[in-house]
Amino acid sequence: MxxxxxxxxxxxxxxxxxxxxxxxxxxxxxxxxxxxxxxxxxxxxxxxxxxxxxxxxxxxxxxxxxxxxxxxxxxxxxxxxxxxxxxxxxxxxxxxxxxxxxxxxxxxxxxxxxxxxxxxxxxxxxxxxxxxxxxxxxxxxxxxxxxxxxxxxxxxxxxxxxxxxxxxxxxxxxxxxxxxxxxxxxxxxxxxxxxxxxxxxxGTEMCGRELHYTKWVGMSDAATVLSQVLALLVLKRCGQDAEAGRFAFAMQAVQVFVAMFVAFYQSLLPRAARLGGIDAVPIFLRQSLRMAFRLALACAVAACVAALVLPMVLEVLRPELTAFGPGFLGLSAFAVVMFFEAPLGVICQYLLRPRLHLLALLVRCAAVGGLALWLVPGNGALGAGLAQFGGGVLGAMALLWLVLGALHEAKGPRACAAS
Structure with missing residues (x-):
């Protein structure tokens, strides 16, 4: 095995x-x-x-x-x-x-x-x-x-x-x-x-096959970008320009965590592509989720430190941005959720079903947009941060459900053959 x-x-x-x-x-x-x-x-x-x-x-x-x-x-x-x-x-x-x-x-x-x-x-x-x-x-x-x-x-x-x-x-x-x-x-x-x-x-056959596969990945990339800016767009739509400025600064501050997530996802993708069979997936997920936990913990600690230190720096340089903390913490929590989502996303690639990841990202987009429309008018940047976090959680839950269903479906023929 x-x-x-x-x-x-x-x-x-x-x-x-x-x-x-x-x-x-x-x-x-x-x-x-x-x-x-x-x-x-x-x-x-x-x-x-x-x-x-x-x-x-x-x-x-x-x-x-x-x-x-x-x-x-x-x-x-x-x-x-x-x-x-x-x-x-x-x-x-x-x-x-x-x-x-x-x-x-x-x-x-x-x-x-x-x-x-x-x-x-x-x-x-x-x-x-x-x-x-x-x-x-x-x-x-x-x-x-x-x-x-x-x-x-x-x-x-x-x-x-x-x-x-x-x-x-x-x-x-x-x-x-x-x-x-x-x-x-x-x-x-x-x-x-x-x-x-x-x-x-x-050959044209290979090019066609690659385009058929990567179109789902390309749409997933677009949905990922959309889910990350939806709350900011709602802030602007509601006319909260000052809050939008603080939230935009918070988005820049969490780019370090986003960079770590991208690197983590990139490291998992070639490993998942080389899994020997469906029975190796649980082992891969356990190992990957342990790494995700370590990275998420490091990001959570760094976010708490940054939320304490950055306001003191901004008080001198840009006083109007000192209240960025609530939105920053919500976005940091969103980044933490993304680390746990990464192993599930690469399993969609292993199963050659990238559209499952796209479906989960569309759920995330809908959830972020809906929560932002509900929370932003009364809470500003805090509501935008909570919308990002809540949408991230719902998207991750949708991805988990889709991946578990796909794995059960993939194991079905093997179980029938064994019986």
Whole structure:
């Protein structure tokens, strides 16, 4: 009987968490320096918008291929074929987006200037290609390499962008283009290395199969992002701008926990893809939930410390944000729930049923939205934090019910054969 021994588990998780925390620190440092030192208010606003659009567009190019390639390459007869299919699809979508950017950039789109369009197109394609390259490295259980790549790219991008900031005036858009160009360069280099190693040509059947699988993963990514911003949108809709500002700051403060969750999920995915059989799932879940408990406990302690220390710092720097604590604690509790949800999400991938995870995320979205509409009008940021936490709990319960049902269904034929 195959056992789910996490040969690279804790050590691999350490590398991935370290890489994600380094990425978070580099990105946060860049935004802080840009806002306080190098850019005026209008330019920084354009910079923040360009980065947000880049993230959204990169998800459209990636289309869940980063997770799909990790799972599908373990079930294909030729394990390199899913890699080549993912490279072909992401490469084609990236070229389409670049051509679209080249067409749109010369046009006058209201207040949107052409450097922003160029930065979004370059950055989105580069980010998608880089993430896919890291996923392919991770699929081969190269945890250290994946962690180092995750840390290196934003550090190089930080240096390139700050160099552009130093060479221009505070109202120049050149740093925005430099940010996108650095991201694009990193993506081209990493995906080029993958193409040299595995090639890029894949059959239409494999490409179709990969797209059919990853469409659910892509929709799950979109639902995840939506569930994380719904409460903030309700705050804005209710006209509570001051509360929305505090809650937005709290959302930025919990990005460290989100980075740890992403690293944890990424470390579990290749291990789940290599489970020898359905009988190995309980062992995998026990081991993963123990790791989830440790990470959740560390985040809970860190959140309590931050809730005590940060208000004293903000009292000096930004007094209007000192009351961010209630929303921050609610979001931190939401992040803690996500750690326990991660092993269940990767089991959906192991069962080749990613739509189950999407269904649970839709439950989470509906719950967060409904609770926010109920709690926010009278409680502000506190109500938004409670809505995030309550929606997270209900979504996790829905995922647990769906996964248990799928596991029972998968074991059914084996039980009948044994009897």
């Amino acid at each position: 195959t056992q789910a021994r996490p040969r690279h588990g804790p050590r691999g998780l350490t590398w991935l968490v370290g890489g994600r925390l380094a990425m978070t620190a580099a990105n946060a440092g860049l935004m802080l320096l840009a806002a306080l030192v190098f850019m005026d208010g209008a330019t920084f606003g354009s910079f923040a918008i360009a980065i947000s659009l880049q993230i959204v567009a990169s998800r459209a190019v990636l289309l869940g291929l980063d997770q799909g390639v990790v799972r599908l390459h373990t079930v294909a007869q030729d394990r390199t074929e899913p890699v080549r299919a993912a490279v072909s699809i992401a490469g084609g979508l990236g070229v389409v987006l670049l051509l679209l950017g080249a067409i749109v950039a010369p046009l006058q789109l209201g207040t949107v200037r052409w450097p922003i369009v160029v930065a979004v197109a370059l950055g989105a394609v580069g980010s998608a290609w880089f993430d896919l390259g890291c996923a392919i490295v991770l699929a081969r259980l190269r945890y250290r390499a994946a962690g180092l790549l995750t840390a290196a790219m934003p550090s190089v991008r930080l240096g390139v962008t700050l160099a552009a900031c130093s060479a221009t005036h505070d109202d120049s858009l050149l740093p925005i283009v430099a940010y996108g160009a650095a991201t694009f360069g990193a993506g081209v280099v990493l995906l080029g290395a993958v193409v040299r190693r595995f090639g890029w040509h894949a």
